[in-house]
Amino acid sequence: MSLTANWSYPTAIRFGAGRIAELPEACIAAGIRKPLLVTDRGLAQLPITAQALDILDKAGLGRALFADVDPNPTEINMEAGIAVFCAGGHDGVIAFGGGSGLDLGKCVAFMAGQSRPVWDFEDVGDWWTRADPAGIAPVVAVPTTAGTGSEVGRAGVLTNSETHEKKIIFHPKMLPAVTICDPDLTVGMPPAITAGTGMDALAHCLEAYCSPFFHPMSQGIALEGMRLVKENLLRAHRDGTDIEARAQMMAAAAMGAVAFQKGLGAIHALSHPVGAHYGTHHGTTNAVVMPAVLRFNRPAIENRIARAAAYLGIDGGFDGFLDFVVGLNADLGIPESLTALGVRDPDLDVLVASALTDPTAGGNPVELTAAATRALYEACL
Numbered sequence: 001m002s003l004t005a006n007w008s009y010p011t012a013i014r015f016g017a018g019r020i021a022e023l024p025e026a027c028i029a030a031g032i033r034k035p036l037l038v039t040d041r042g043l044a045q046l047p048i049t050a051q052a053l054d055i056l057d058k059a060g061l062g063r064a065l066f067a068d069v070d071p072n073p074t075e076i077n078m079e080a081g082i083a084v085f086c087a088g089g090h091d092g093v094i095a096f097g098g099g100s101g102l103d104l105g106k107c108v109a110f111m112a113g114q115s116r117p118v119w120d121f122e123d124v125g126d127w128w129t130r131a132d133p134a135g136i137a138p139v140v141a142v143p144t145t146a147g148t149g150s151e152v153g154r155a156g157v158l159t160n161s162e163t164h165e166k167k168i169i170f171h172p173k174m175l176p177a178v179t180i181c182d183p184d185l186t187v188g189m190p191p192a193i194t195a196g197t198g199m200d201a202l203a204h205c206l207e208a209y210c211s212p213f214f215h216p217m218s219q220g221i222a223l224e225g226m227r228l229v230k231e232n233l234l235r236a237h238r239d240g241t242d243i244e245a246r247a248q249m250m251a252a253a254a255m256g257a258v259a260f261q262k263g264l265g266a267i268h269a270l271s272h273p274v275g276a277h278y279g280t281h282h283g284t285t286n287a288v289v290m291p292a293v294l295r296f297n298r299p300a301i302e303n304r305i306a307r308a309a310a311y312l313g314i315d316g317g318f319d320g321f322l323d324f325v326v327g328l329n330a331d332l333g334i335p336e337s338l339t340a341l342g343v344r345d346p347d348l349d350v351l352v353a354s355a356l357t358d359p360t361a362g363g364n365p366v367e368l369t370a371a372a373t374r375a376l377y378e379a380c381l
Contacts, residue, residue, distance in 0.1 A: 003183075003247040010152055010258060015181040015251070017243055020142065023052060023094070023180060024059035030138040030177035032092030035061055036085050038105035039096040040069040048144060048185050052096060064088055066108075069097075072275055072282075073104040074161040075118055081108040085137075092138040095176065098197065099148035099282060102141055103156035106174050109137040110156070123155055123170035123359055131171050141176035144185045146236075146249035147197025147283050149204060149257025151179040159276045166272040168359055181254065183246035191237050192284075195332035198233040198249055200283030202226060202328075203267050203290060204256030209308060210301045211263030211363045218262035223311060225255035230312050230324070237332055263363030266293045266355075270376060273354035278343045287334045288341055292379040294322050296372065300365035338380045348377055 004016030012029070014022055027035050035056065043049055044067035053063040066084045069077050085093070085108055095105025111118055113135020120130055141151035150156070155170040189197070205225035208218055228248045235245035270293070271285040294305075298318060306317035314320045335341040352373045355361060361368045 003244060011175050011177065011179055013152070013179045013181060013254070017182060017184045017247065019180050020052060020182045020185060021055060023055050023140070023142070024061055026140045026178040026180055027061055027092065027094070030092060030140050032138055032140065033061070034064075034088070034090050035092050035094045035140070036064045036066055036088060036090040036108075037094040037096050038066050038069065038081055038108055039101040040071070040098070041067050043067070043097045043101060043144060046188065048188065049096065052094070052142065064090065069100050069104045071100055072159045072166070072279060073100050074159045076161050077104055078107045078111060078118065078158060082112050085112050090137070092140070094140045094142060095151075096142045096144065098143070098145035099150050099157070102143060102148065102150035103158070105141075106139055106150070106176070107156040107158060107169055109139045110169070110171055110174050112137050118158065118169060119160070119167060121169050121171060123168040128171045133173055136171065136173045139174070139176040141179045142185070143181060143250065143253070145189060145193060145197040146186055146246065146253040147200035149201065149253045149255070151176060151181065152254045153257045164276045165354055166276045166358070181250045183243055183250050186246045186250065187240055187243070189240060191240070192333065194237045194240065195334060196281045196284035196287065197253070198229060198236065198283070199287035199290070199329070199332065199334065201249065201253040201256045202229045202233070203283070203286040204260045204264070205229065205252070206290070207264045207267055207363065208256070208259035208262045210297060210304060210365050211265060212300070212365050213263045213363065215262035218259040221255050222259035222262070223308060225252045225259060226308065227312055228252035228255070233328070234331055264360035265364035266296065266361065266368055266376065268360040269355045269358040269364065269368060270373070270380070272358050272360070273351045274338060274343060276354070277350065278346070280341055280343065284334060285338075285341065287329050287332070288336075288338055289376070289380045291322060291326050291329070292376055294325065296376055297364065297366050343381070346377075346381070348374055351377055
């Protein structure tokens with residue numbers, strides 16, 4: 001079976017090995033003639049970034065690069081990117097990388113033509129209508145990991161540098177105009193990043209599937225996304241050159257981001273504050289807290305998880321699924337606790353308060369009270 005295709009759900013996606021070569025065509029299709037490639041510092045030094053810049057340069061689109069992006073990007077990073085974007089007279093952004101590069105690139109394109117502060121566009125109610133849509137530059141997204149799925153999302157996550165809170169910035173026009181999913185770009189991912197990003201994709205699918213809101217389309221996508229992770233994440237982790245497994249994980253990551261239109265939950269509500277305050281890898285943090293959240297949510301999701309387990313070929317219903325998650329974490333080398341992840345003597349009052357106000361908390365199938373959230377953190381430490 002050929003793992004190359006063109007999709008238009010929810011945006012134009014060029015999927016397949018080697019399709020980074022089509023980056024100039026994607027820019028032209030998006031109306032971009034002078035792109036700024038936005039990525040993170042580490043990725044900027046790697047051959048795949050040089051390859052992308054060479055392809056752009058050869059096509060006459062320049063080789064402009066902005067890479068002053070932290071692992072958990074902040075509004076400071078964004079403002080620096082906007083300054084480079086405006087000074088260079090750029091007309092669009094290539095968001096290149098994992099979640100940090102993708103989110104920051106999308107935020108730069110969104111905010112380059114806005115006059116209000118970025119926090120005015122947090123994903124709250126209809127705050128997105130405050131934006132001037134004419135000031136939003138187009139984006140071509142190129143993921144180099146298989147986790148966040150930000151390449152098919154209409155939002156970006158920024159960490160407020162003063163409050164250390166992660167905020168979701170949303171606007172429908174933040175959806176990339178064209179996305180290139182080339183699994184060749186993920187071959188060089190270290191095993192630990194393959195593990196963490198892959199578990200992020202699983203967390204998106206799992207939480208969307210368990211969310212109590214009504215969205216049957218997302219429900220089906222989430223279920224199949226979990227199957228792809230189950231069958232391919234360990235393969236990609238054990239052999240980074242397994243291009244079929246890499247491709248299937250790229251598909252699963254995009255599916256997770258599409259599915260979580262239905263909602264996320266306590267996994268992300270717990271993880272976001274930990275990442276913002278302690279700088280942990282987002283997907284790996286999700287993986288660490290996942291078993292505890294499954295146990296907490298059991299009264300509301302046991303039957304639903306049993307149905308998922310049957311579809312995934314896992315025996316034992318809910319318990320079998322929980323054992324699968326714990327075993328997958330172990331096989332991937334995920335730390336068993338937040339303490340083992342490097343979170344020592346955390347300020348639980350601050351974490352609990354942040355988790356309860358996180359926009360993902362409302363999607364949890366069991367209400368997150370202050371006492372329950374504290375108990376969950378304690379179970380993860």
